[in-house]
Amino acid sequence: MSYKVTGILLAGGKSSRMGKDKALIKYGDETFMSNSLNKLNKLFDEVIVVADNIDKYQMDNVRIIKDIYPGMGPMGGIHAALKAAKNDWIFVIPCDMPLWESFLVEEILKHRLDYDIVVPIINNHMEPLFALYKKTCIPGIEQCLNSNIIKVLELYPLVNTNYLDLEKVYNEVDQCTKSFFNINTPKDLYNMVKINGLKTNVEIEQAQKLLLDNTKVIKKNEIIHINCALGRVLSEDISAPRNLPESKRSFVDGFAICDDDIKELMINGFVRLTVTNEVPAGFIPVNSLSKGNTQSVMTGALLPMNTAAVVMREHVEKQDSSIIVRGSIKEGQNIIEAGSDVKIGDKIAAKGEIINPDLLSILSFNGISSIPVYSVIKASIISTGSELILPGEDYTIAKTYNSNMYLADSILKNIGIKTVMEGIVPDNAAKLSEKLSESMKQSDIVISFGGAYTGEYDLIQQSLLMLGAEIIFSGIAIKPGKSFIAAKKDDKLFLCLSGSPGSAFNNIQLIVKPVVKKLMGLNDFMPAKIEIKIPFDYENKKSYRKILQGSLYLEKGELKCNILEGNSIFECLKKTNILIDVPKKAYLKANELINAYYIEED
Incomplete structure (x- = not known):
């Protein structure tokens, strides 16, 4: 109306x-x-x-x-x-x-x-x-x-x-x-979102699902030379362009023998053959085999036409330009059949696979030099907090050197991400919102550290709302790692982590890496789950899951772990290769099985 x-x-x-x-x-x-x-x-x-x-x-x-x-x-x-x-x-x-x-x-x-x-x-x-x-x-x-x-x-x-x-x-x-x-301040923006029903303190699995559902593979791709392909992600399936080998080859150094001579060997117990030619690997045989003749062949060499088997060099008697073969030999013995390694049209590499040394070897073996890959994604990394300074800057008692940017930068580079170090933004919602906007325009994903809690100077959520981003969730029901804000604008994700190094490490391994791996186009992007035994009793009295840094070790052939608590967080991180998932309000007995996430060295 x-x-x-x-x-x-x-x-x-x-x-x-x-x-x-x-x-x-x-x-x-x-x-x-x-x-x-x-x-x-x-x-x-x-x-x-x-x-x-x-x-x-x-x-x-x-x-x-x-x-x-x-x-x-x-x-x-x-x-x-x-x-x-x-x-x-x-x-x-x-x-x-x-x-x-x-x-x-x-x-x-x-x-x-x-x-x-x-x-x-x-x-x-x-x-x-x-x-x-x-x-x-x-x-x-x-x-x-x-x-x-x-x-x-x-x-x-x-x-x-x-x-x-x-x-x-x-x-x-x-x-x-x-x-x-009424919206007058950045904090009012946050309260407005809460009124409308904000997802808060979600479980790890829900956080992963919410973000992965909002993650779209960057569709840009390119063709690169095989020399530059290590660590990149395939954007298409690759099929074998030919049979390998394309024709029969010798499996050993030896002598080619035709079907008629095999029959004579079976009747008489021996056969004398004249050596007419030598076929090294990489050369095409000039003549075909005939009865009473043989050709010396090297391992991997193409076989002359009419070859029925190859006799190993050490199993013959040499007499001038002839050889004597004794015993028995089966048809096809010591022959590599055409297509026995790869048949034309076989899928040799799948879309979404990372090109590691093994796959690189397979591609090169098939003679493929032009590789279709997804374009490298770019991630902006921001730290927030007026107390932070960069390594190399003058230290004062009120300041803290920034470590999280370098932690994220190294982990992301190891998995093939191009990073942009955006520096430190002071505790100002408008300036932070502006920096987030700039970063979003030049990168495929934005990752920030600090300001993700609910304190007076924790301004990430307010800054995202000023930018017009949609908050996907705020907070994960774990510790360390509770402070985490996920948001989205124009199909680009903002992953905003705690400034605490221990919390940041957990969130990078469990949340950030799966998201960026999917963004890269990888098929296998989730952290590996394992079951391990802890060597002593452990109690979690809290009403939330604990994600503890730990290290694996072998004891009498059995895989066990140490929980790295009580030490310097940086000493813990140096030794951490698993994250142990301790249920809320749980009492675990020594040698009881518990879930953990294996931290791969990408």
Whole structure:
């Protein structure tokens, strides 16, 4: 339904507490402004935006006006809207209230008869910027503005105002409260997401599934020379272009013998053969075999036509230019048949395989020099925190050297990722949001360290929301590794880890590596699970799973592990080759089997 009311979107605020223009913050696929405009256009026959800068919000089919009384806040905006509107009534909505629902507007519209203003009240609080105003208010507003009165509430006693208590006319109070949620700071953005139902403290398996479901293989591919292929990922299946070997070859150094001479050998117990030629490996035999003749052949050499078997050199008697063969020999003995290694059309390498030395050998054996591979993906790595400095910078007692960027950089490079070290960003939500945006534009995935918890200076989540990213989940139900925020924007993922090195290590191994491996196009991207025995009793009294660093060792032929607790975290990381998954509230006895993740050296 389209009401004969003018919808007004107020967008003249300074957004000083947010650090960027609130109207242009993304909400899902839309900005706050476009989200509200779309809803207003469905309700009203006219929609106007009131802004302090008309050029900033140029949009098709949207009328934008400026204040007649500049610098007078919302009161000036309401005045300009009333003067410009074609209808007697205007409905005012601020651009920083993106969760408002149309049913509330329609409820308020029902109560405008015989009034100049209808202002809703919820939880004993008036909402003057989500209210109806009539043109009959203009004299009262101008009276206030000319007296430098800019508080909208001071207008109400001057006109006939309906103070509409929504709790008395509408039952769903929670929905009303949600609609009036106002976004002024980065923290408000986070609270808005929580109101809408944010997944928090998910299990490892759910975190992996959520992210892998949101991970799309980078489809760019290229053809490279085999000399450059080690460590790359195949983008296509590769089939054998020919039989290998293409024709019969000798399995040993020896002498070729034809079928007639094999028959004579079986009858007489021996056969004398004249050596007519020698065939080294890599040469094509000139003549075919005939009865009573033989040709000397090297290992791997092509066999003359009519060859039925090869007699090993050490199993013959040599007499001048002849040989004597005794005993028995079977047809096909010491012959490598055509296609016995590879048949033409056989799949010799699968899409999604990483090209390791073994596969490189197979490809080269098949004579393949041009290899189809996925393009190398690029990952931006960011650290956050005003306390951090880079190695080589002057140390002070209040500072900490950054180690996480180098940990991630080395692990990702080892699995074939091109990394971009984006440096350290101080504790400022707007600056962090800007850096995340820059990184997203130049990389396929963004990985950050620090600021992923819920403290006053933990700003990652707020910065992602300012960027317009969708939060996939916040927090994983493990320790170390609880602080983790995953987000997505324009099909690109943001993986935001704790600044604690132990937590960061766990999350890189269990979450980051599977995601980037899938992004690379690898078929095998999940961490390897194993069962091991712990050598002593261990109790986890906590209500969450513990992911403990450990090291494997052999004892009497049996694989066991040590739990690396109590030492320096960096000493632990040096020795860690498994992550032990201890269930919550569990008591484990010595030699009891427990699940673990094997940390491969990529």
